[in-house]
Amino acid sequence: VASKWKSLSVDERQIYDNMAAEDLARYRQELKIYKIKVAEEKEKARKKADEESATAFSTTQSKPPQLSKTEEPFETYQARSGASQHNDTLSAVRSGEIKPSFVGSSHAVPEESTSSPQSVINTPSTSSIEKIDGIATGKKKGTNYLDQTPAKKSKEMLINSNNKKTLGAKRESLTGSFNFQTEKLYGRDNHTSTIMNVYKKVGQCKSSSEMVVVSGYSGAGKSALVQQIKEPVTEMGGNFLCGKFDHFRQMEPLSALIVAFTQFCNGIIKEDADKLYRTKIAIQEKVGSASAFLVNVIPSLCQIIQIPTTETVDVSGMEAQHMLKYVFQLFVRAIATPSQPLVLFLDDLQWADPLSLDLIESLVSDTESKSLLFIGSYRDNEVDDRHPLAVKLRNIESKQVNITKINVGDLSKEDTNELISDLIQTSSELTQSLTNAVFRKTSGNVLFILQFLSSICNEGFLFFSTNSKAWQWDISMIESKNVADNTVELMLRKILQLPTQIQSALKLMACLGFCCEEFIVSSMAAGGGVLNISTAHLFDSLEFAAKEGLVDHVGSSYKFAHDQIQLAAYSLIPENE
Template structure:
């Protein structure tokens, strides 16, 4: 009997019922307008592709557009956006008018799909050299839009098509994805909303090791509500047995079935390969590589020679390329390929030949002799040099030249590949190519190096690409190395740009400002006496921004004014606009607000005219800051919204300023009471610094806490902690929101600890963050006041004394922050004054009875537009009024606080307001009045907490629901119930409720029957 396994699609799908059901359910939801994504993981050969094929057939049968792309293991550098180019490529020539129009209306797609849009990019996929070693140099604009325009174009394309018909986008082998592909996928998944779109991406679980670049991205993606995970486990023994039986063409002995099932360990591909290799029922090979190679031993020498040639290519190979590299005659090559295809080792795909499974390719490639491998790589490189192949030509040439150790050919190819990657908006791939060029630089003879390239240029390029791909520390390292390459005879302009590159890379990293001052000082020293030029104008503009950051305002103003003059003289509008922003910020510091805003508006207009979008976004950021500092919330929100729209238009949504605009906008939405229904932070693209994305998380955290979503809030709090030093604003958010979280959970000691930890950290880090101590101190004081009150109720004088002492210490720190802090606008703004008023009122509660006048002032101060914080103060104000016997006024404040809490779904505040109203017997509009407490003629054995738990159990709540309502853990609820049942002599929950009703310990609500469980 000859056992030749059939392709997986040739047999019924074994097991995988649950996984396929989840995938189909995800597509069905997408059909209804609930966009989603599935991350399908599993070991190599476990059946991911087969499962995706079933899903694609299902979606196609329902009229969906199915787009499929695969990542390839091209190792170093990679081909930017390869799976997306493969999946979306057919759309460039689609006959469907909706699809055609969606492609045609987005010129940025030309970077990925050259046929999509006639234009310059479509004719620059391959840039020929004019001499043996010359590398064309394309001047880079002062502001690069980067990969972000392309991201928005792809999202818009899929959204438009999805409005026409459902779309299924399948991306396979994500573990081989290059950085640009990962960035684009992350961007798309973060923007899934109401499109009729399902994205499914598969990856090998065992390949995503701890240091794999995909690992961190997966951690971020799984937090998105639209993303689900489906893990494909090995088949269970019964399913594996059924699979092996279905796989064979004829009956198998029980011994063979048992052996294959045991050795394959439930992996369908392993089982298929093991079965194919045991034709004569001989002992099976031990290792997987041996299994795979043993199967190939049955092929002819010519077939094995062809397989070795294809394994070196690492991708689908054309017939002509194989004929050249394998060095076989036409007839011999045809027979060898036919044999490999018939034995299911190769498949024909898009006119080329490739391995049916990547493990086969890896096994064959790994079995090559060193010399054999080098010769074949050299043959591919020679063919690529002779026959231009369009997109990715230089990256392929560089790869094969590196593997064949032909560094002389590899070096210019790497530089051309980096240039192409930059044009495609893939700075991460460009960075890797430049890094490879640096690695082999010394191995290439000086005479063979490109004429217009030296190590200084490579280091400067590496610094630039590291900065644009979100790796600031590497950007600094390369910039420092570039400075180290400067010599006495270095061209002056190059030296200036090198020092300025270092200053810019240092300027935006926390704790590096002193080094930035030194670096820009070196650049300025070189041009201080020079005539006005664009280089000098940019140095002056950068210098002005750095000097302002260290409070050398007068020098910063002089430098900025000179930059404006130079920029106007030489026509550098970008440098002029950058300097105007610094001047506007300095005017704001000096209290000249109208002048500041006029300069910032002018800077934004000039930057837009100069096509410098980053400078334009910076201008809008500072204009928004000016409005925000003065409590003009509406104008600030409008300005940030304009900036957000502009960032989206220019493809800079994920840039540093694009993120800052969204972060500030979200914070103001929190203050103004316009809370989004779900997270709008989005998942960051992998190329974006995690420090920047932490800003968005920090802006979202207060809303999560205020809504009582304590589980997610705790998770976000932990995620922010590693970013405190790199981005101190996250420490402010984590300290404030973390203290409030602990306060609502009743852990007042933890609330104080979190707030003080943030205050101490910021004080030690930079005195410029001293003002943050006002808000953080107010949060800590609220917990201290609660501790003092609890101590007084218990009659615990030592606890009260400790709370009073701590409260005095904290209010002293708050007052010190007010006295020594330096507000951006020169004087304490509305937000600072409001938090100070709240801190003073709360401190009074810690040392004694609450003061209604202090709370009235706090309510008034938050009236500038901070809706939620004002509602919190109104609740506290009502409690102070009740303490002095003014229930009428207290009722008004409680009603206002309750209305805000209800509208915002701020559940902890709402429940606190209702609890105070219940205790004070105050009716709240729209809230049913609770029945009066029952008369008890016997001693009540229950504590207030135990009664609260039992009351909710009587209403049919589960332990988890009771815990969520009372802000305690499910385990604590169980402990309270156990104590209640012990005190009442009950054996079940329902019996405890019944006994409590009978003894008058609980009042039965009208129409409410005893819970039966």
């Protein structure tokens, strides 16, 4: 990098310096806004905790309210959330009459009055309680609607249960810390069919490459929609690659593309020897000696092909960019074939660097490549007509590239009702009142819905009654609950309720990026680390965050369940740190 920097002219260096200065100024302004929001949220959380404690005490007239999660040590919170509850089991559980799986900050709530107009009683099947995933029990890795990672994506909604039966002997109703997750998509069938139809066109090689652009508000489910086609694409013999642009890594050129093609290389070397050999020959024939240039960008490629011994031509500036585009075109022609079409999905294009946008344009406008389907998603509320992405899309359209545009909106009230009905395994007719309240608060945004349900469950407004063996909810309390104005504020509220140690771990991970490997996390804690906590405690904190639905632990890496969670955690870092 240093040698390339030295090779730049003074004018070229000035361009990069100006870009860096503008980005830095923008980041500082965004951080300042986030700090203000954090201060406001902390004050709101404090006032809210005081009000809820007073309300709970006057309503129950029982024991004083427990300390909030932020007021107790992590070890105490963890113990209360799990192992200490094993000694507290209902006879109904022993007899098998019901099979609840509640772990978390379980506590008694006031005995409900079935005659009260504000208490809605439902009668789900006795197995419905098994569909709830306690945060402190450990959800199945990779099963997250918010992220839809490459782990197994089954056809139905899953809410993982745990074998721990932790109900108090004298408790009539249950609430707790719950992480509602679903793999099923609601109201997106037409969008999924549209994308698959475009893929089939690519497989038939009737025209040049195809492009699908998915837009929508943050949390609408754009990523989940595209990830839904991964399984059918691979079953039909295609390759599905994905990468994600990071809000905090916009100065790193080609970051998402490098991740996607590294994924391809790592996948190919695990295939049988015959497929690996065919891929190697195809790349060598198409790319030739220029593969040495490509290996500099995608180091994992050297696992497939041998690096040519011939000396490469030293180029810089615009010539190097033209060379890069041409070599990538050759590479994609080699790996995207009629028998094995390539789907390249890049998420969060609104954060793409200029070089990545140029390279995307060169790939989709390559008339020699007929087996590539490029899918890009972006937040339309963050992209105006003057945004680099909008300008680039207009350039691509002017080149007669086939572009299919999909806008992912919020769920309808009917789809929201179906989602809630599935989550709590209750008849859709009985969940109408709950749906009406949730829909008014969330406007049908999927991320908001899932987090809001988790929130009202934690606060005892939505609970399972062991007396009636049915889900109940307090409409008046749900209606009176304040809702965040945006997803970052929503996630801030959730993170601020966690113990300080877990907040610190999330802030550290936010600095490392959307995704980080275990060995990096371990090195940060080695010898006291930046947080002055042991490696074991740091991993415990991240595992707990995973059980809260904030982080996914997939393989040897941790990644945020949604980039808005990363933004929220990052915004909690004081400026002097």
